Amino acid sequence: MLGSGYDIFSHKFVLFASYGNDSIALINLCGKYLRGEDVTVVYSDTGWAAPWWMRERVEVGERFAQSLGFKTARTGSIGLEQLVRDRKGWPRQGMQFCTHELKIKPAMKWLEQNDPFRRAICLNGVRRVESQKRANYPEFTVESPNHGGRSLWSPMIDFSDDDRDYEILEAGFEVLPHRSMECFPCVNANRQDLRMLAGNPDRIIHVERVEKELGHTKKGKPRVMFRPYQKMGATGIREVVRWALSDRGKYEAPVEDNCDSGWCGA
Template identity: 55%
Template sequence: MHVLFCSYGNDSIALTQWAYERGLKDVVCLYSDTGWSASWWADRVAHGEALAHRYGFGTARTESEGMIALVKRKRGWPGAGGQGQFCTGELKVIPALEWLDANDPDKEATAMTGIRRSESKHRSDAPEHLDESERHGGRDL
């Protein structure tokens, strides 16, 4: 199985097309609903999922407690007062790992993300391949 982590922004739409053009089989596009998006984003997600279905790919979604509830529970905004950026881990990474563990307990899936190295200094040296990605439960990335 190939699990494409899709926000349905431009990078993940490009990744979905890339996977289709290379003939990948047994593909699932996984969307993490953080509850923190513009009102029109739901239409973007629906269009992205429709594209995935046209390509013969499956789609799935994870949910979390949501950004507002997370900020209230943490009593602060991510990065405020030295708290660090907890939102990605709690709203995306943890729910995605739970989904992966439920749907790929033997850790045979290949996880795929669409990121551009030119997008940030942090991503500029991102490796193309990892044999074991900690953020993806030790799966191939």
């Protein structure tokens, strides 16, 4: 729990937030235990958020943090769209350069500018129940490489979903039925996340335009956001959304017509 075994007071705290469910819960929790301390809540602008996210979630979340006496800040970046153009491809699992370029590097720069002597304790909303990968995540890291060697604290590490939701509701927010929309869509989006795109045709057009601009690899494969083999052959964002809307295992990819003579299939 907060402060267990650590001298947490008389420090500077930097809370990194996406303003999703875990972030709101963490801000509320810190409001009860760190009120009066030097706390800054930092949001990383990836340039790829859902159109409504900044207005309806980030700005509202910032006002809530400020009401607790916390400062708020944002980091900027070149944005995902320019990043994939520069890299000539989309991030992948195992090659997820987006997190490093759009969040970690800007955060490190902000920390160096605002905490040059590395006295701050950084906080995040990681919880062990989120995934098997995080099952053994430490509550406290003395020197976190992703935070410039500063200490990293995860005070909600043993929180259940109910524990987290209690904090969210106490803060006066609703529990979102989806992950943070700081990146929409995220390269790790699941079927439920991708279904949300069906109601956002402008976003589909946006992603499709970037996919077309990226063209093809040297092997002739289209540089699409989601790997076709992971989506039953769905190639391109429109087909991926169609895959997401289909019943599990029922999607059929369109058959390519490789004849361009104008005599076939008319």
